[in-house]
Amino acid sequence: ELQSTTLSVLSSNRDLHHTHTTLDTAAKMRDAITLHYLNHVTKKRRRVLKNNERLSHAIKASASPPEDVQDQGFTRPSILLLVPFRSSAFNWFDALSAHTPSPTHQVENRARFLNEFGLPEGAVDKLATAEPGTYPRDHVETFKGNMDDNFRVGIKLTRKSVKLFADFYACDVIIASPLGLRMSIEKDNKADFLSSIEMLIVDQMDTLTMQNWEHVQFVFSHLNKLPKESHNTDFSRIKPWYLDGHAAYLRQTVLLSAYETPETRNLFNQTLKNVAGKVRTTRQWAPVQVPQDLDQNFVQFDCTSLKDEPEKRFHYFTTQMLPAIMKSAVQSANTAIFVPSSFDFIRVENQFRKQGYSYTVLSEYSSNQDISRARQAFFTGKKSFLLISERFHFYRRYKLRGIRNLVFYGPPDHAQFYTELLSYPFLDEDVQPGDVTCRTLFSKYDWFRLERIAGTKGATALLKQNAL
Structure with missing residues (x-):
């Protein structure tokens, strides 16, 4: 047919x-x-x-x-x-x-x-x-x-x-x-x-x-x-x-x-x-499957111009989300930050370096030795934050241990990446859904990616809810 x-x-x-x-x-x-x-x-x-x-x-x-x-x-x-x-x-x-x-x-x-x-x-x-x-x-x-x-x-x-x-x-x-x-x-x-x-x-x-x-x-x-x-x-x-x-x-x-x-x-x-x-062709997307009882928090920032979107996203992340994460004893460690855009990834890493945060990175340019060191440092707790680019995950698809908190700087293009990353905390023993936090930063310009994750109806509801 x-x-x-x-x-x-x-x-x-x-x-x-x-x-x-x-x-x-x-x-x-x-x-x-x-x-x-x-x-x-x-x-x-x-x-x-x-x-x-x-x-x-x-x-x-x-x-x-x-x-x-x-x-x-x-x-x-x-x-x-x-x-x-x-x-x-x-x-x-x-x-x-x-x-x-x-x-x-x-x-x-x-x-x-x-x-x-x-x-x-x-x-x-x-x-x-x-x-x-x-x-x-x-x-x-x-x-x-x-x-x-x-x-x-x-x-x-x-x-x-x-x-x-x-x-x-x-x-x-x-x-x-x-x-x-x-x-x-x-x-x-x-x-x-x-x-x-x-x-x-x-x-x-x-x-x-x-x-x-x-x-x-x-x-x-x-x-x-x-x-x-x-x-x-x-x-x-x-x-x-x-x-x-x-x-x-x-x-x-x-x-x-x-x-x-x-x-x-x-x-x-x-x-x-x-x-x-x-x-x-068009289709109605269903929401992706995530571990039951896991709390997903979708955070929208205001943006009226596509041209200003990268700047507004970075500003909201550095002035609202990041300070709140650093104040929390739970979320300021074992936190993975997933960044879809390579340009945004560079900006976020520069911000972490400038602020002197304890972090390591996994990008598409990381060598096998760099990847091994970064995974080990994050899993053992030597580094509090792990910055991950979407291209790294696309090309390498490593399973990452030690994650308790996930922050999506933007929804990933591949909806499957969202479910995979949310499953990684449970690679470690005795981790319950209540032990894991997840925040996803988005704007109305993320519609395609948001629709694939939250489903067509869910994404529409999220945008309407924040428009009120």
Whole structure:
């Protein structure tokens, strides 16, 4: 049913933003979308070959060439897939292979692809081979395999072959990471191979927001622009809307994510201009499960401008929440502070350093040695506070012991992180729900994240309650 609905939307040429692609539905979505873009490439190839034949017959008969042969773009690539890791590209290649089976199709350079996008020979994937329950399932599915995020590969599709590692200007499909594509563009100072993209697919957008979102914006800013060079193009064969600079209005975009963020919603609202229209899925969120009888305290600060939000949050945290925490004998020790934004994390750490508080940090830049020292110092009580960045938890997913008080500087993007952190105090013996405190600082601009934690109804009630 999901695949039929997806193909129904895609066959209407509308853009699609699927906002809750789960671990169980990701493969099904990938399969349906691959079938759709292969159908697009096949139809395009047939039309070009048919028009080639018509032009050839006209030349042989010394007749006027047909005029309705506008069937190409400035360059050949028409499908672009943006994915975060080489393992993600591997999954999309598997979907492609399923619809181009041998012996009908010959796959060229398969061995090289398996070598470069799989794990090195003899390497053991610790995530894939770990005992069930050691790591959360979403972490295993995201990070197993080759985790390199700097890559790009062109795929040329013919009637009986699939050629991997084809030249960008001779391929039909490009699979790349935003970083890999950006480095390629900046190296040559041109993005002509993106001038005629007719279908864009962005997978695992929630993971891309945990990387550098600026790379995604950079790629989008270079899509469907007029090329700097001609690349031996036959301009009599170019579709008129490319010549008119209207390619972006005919491009179909498919966005896949596990949840929405302000960045992904902005991308959907501001950059998708498809004249056929666009579709975005919605859902009612249920509140996350937390240990029974555990007291959750959601604290809202006043903010009327998105521009002032980071400053207002920091001011409220340093003048209201932090002084109250330091006055409490219970909360001024064994306290973990979770900070979603990397920029906010730096500000909070600077504040702790300036005030001379007893603290240690776990960030995405922490080495294994730093992590081990920080966990030990916090668990043994040598350090009273533990500052945790969301990116650290996303990439490492360590279980942290010694926590009795949790402070969320903002709600985490991943609602599952909220439940995981609230479960960590109970890793220690004889800890009761009444021994644990939890405070979450939020503003009305945290709606997406708050909704995933408190549920749609709960988040609405929280905002209304504080608006009175």
